[in-house]
Amino acid sequence: MINVRHYIAWRAAQELQEGDIVNLGIGIPVLVADYIPADRKLFLQSENGILGVGPTPPADQVDMDLINASKLPVSELPGASFFDSAMAFAMMRGGHVDKTVIGGLQVSQTGDIANWAIPGKDVLGVGGAMDLIVGARTVIVATTHLDPQGQPKVVKECTYPLTAKGEVDILVTEYAVFTFTNGQMILREAVDELTLEQLKEITPAEYRLAPDFKFVSRPVSLEQRGA
Amino acid sequence: MPAKFMTAKEAIALIPNGASMMVGGFGLSGQPMTLIDALLESDVCDLTVISNNVGQQGQGLGKLLLKDRLRKAIGTYFTSNPDVLRYQREGKLEVQLLPQGTFSEAIRLGGSGIAAFYTPTGAGTLLAEGKETKLFDGREYVLERSLRADIALIKAYKADRYGNLIYYKTARNFNPLMAMAADLTIAEVDEVVEIGELDPEKIVTPHLFVDVVVCREVSV
Numbered sequence: 001m002i003n004v005r006h007y008i009a010w011r012a013a014q015e016l017q018e019g020d021i022v023n024l025g026i027g028i029p030v031l032v033a034d035y036i037p038a039d040r041k042l043f044l045q046s047e048n049g050i051l052g053v054g055p056t057p058p059a060d061q062v063d064m065d066l067i068n069a070s071k072l073p074v075s076e077l078p079g080a081s082f083f084d085s086a087m088a089f090a091m092m093r094g095g096h097v098d099k100t101v102i103g104g105l106q107v108s109q110t111g112d113i114a115n116w117a118i119p120g121k122d123v124l125g126v127g128g129a130m131d132l133i134v135g136a137r138t139v140i141v142a143t144t145h146l147d148p149q150g151q152p153k154v155v156k157e158c159t160y161p162l163t164a165k166g167e168v169d170i171l172v173t174e175y176a177v178f179t180f181t182n183g184q185m186i187l188r189e190a191v192d193e194l195t196l197e198q199l200k201e202i203t204p205a206e207y208r209l210a211p212d213f214k215f216v217s218r219p220v221s222l223e224q225r226g227a
Numbered sequence: 228m229p230a231k232f233m234t235a236k237e238a239i240a241l242i243p244n245g246a247s248m249m250v251g252g253f254g255l256s257g258q259p260m261t262l263i264d265a266l267l268e269s270d271v272c273d274l275t276v277i278s279n280n281v282g283q284q285g286q287g288l289g290k291l292l293l294k295d296r297l298r299k300a301i302g303t304y305f306t307s308n309p310d311v312l313r314y315q316r317e318g319k320l321e322v323q324l325l326p327q328g329t330f331s332e333a334i335r336l337g338g339s340g341i342a343a344f345y346t347p348t349g350a351g352t353l354l355a356e357g358k359e360t361k362l363f364d365g366r367e368y369v370l371e372r373s374l375r376a377d378i379a380l381i382k383a384y385k386a387d388r389y390g391n392l393i394y395y396k397t398a399r400n401f402n403p404l405m406a407m408a409a410d411l412t413i414a415e416v417d418e419v420v421e422i423g424e425l426d427p428e429k430i431v432t433p434h435l436f437v438d439v440v441v442c443r444e445v446s447v
Contacts, residue, residue: 065398086335089328125306131328
């Protein structure tokens, strides 16, 4: 069995290029760091004031004043810098962060995203999601195709409170990759384990097929990872 | 004027009931724990805190919440402390939520003499409801008010005897911004060094922003 979350993270990691300044959100996006190809040098930025985030340190080197946005311990790479929160968000809002990978509760066919609140539930946290999505040059949403109740997350129109309007550029799920151009949703690839009709059944959003659309096979090497 | 050096107890005595109070920290990292503990031992109450989180459950600012010292919290992410939800439901705490970039910029500009600003963040969302918006170059921006407070409680790593400050790694976060945005800034530090010992190129908060320094280990 392919581990779905790890496949999504692996696939999203393929969208990151050499030299990119990248901010990874919480949830599936955290896993993306594990799948960045070893020969690709990226710079990870975190909202709490670090550019050049390194891997989780060994237990005896944990420093709780060196953490990421999820408040988990990290390390600093050579060439890292520290800065205050206003500068961290100036980097995002000012368009200096190339890419963000973030989770989603719903994504609409026009590139709207909802990922911070569920109707009828108390909403007590927004954090940096809105700034990140509005500001990062390329917004990559990495999420499961269906919610835990089996309801589609890739919809015509978001019914959950919006995080941002029309800001999503790439959507990666365990079944497909979509892109958004001029308010149009385009299917770039789908996994060969289901037909286009089956994909459509679980995807209420309207989308076009890319001229270079292709079916892909999920890599067997991701089997059982992180299970 | 150079900062005054005080004990935590003396510094906390400067805070009146009902004050608005910025408190540094991202979670517990960069929170002035000694000052918060001294506040717990005082009887200061009815506070409005402006802080990214209300600490964590039973820790940092979370302790003040449990002692019913807080009237209102303005911040970005209270989800990590379940007590905040409980207090809000029971009508014991008013909560105001802002996107984190808006929150940090509002503090920076509050300390910079700017009353309000337009940001694209939050446009078209619940958090922009009731706020004025304006199109610039075809993009929608939300008008946000800057933030100031009566008091800022911040945490730095080292101070010199004038009150110049440097910080430690990601414990810097909101602290230098809050230092600028309050009428009275109280800085808790781990260490105090002599004037000239901090490299002027590396000082993050010049002493004019700092009114009081409290050294965590040794009371000066």
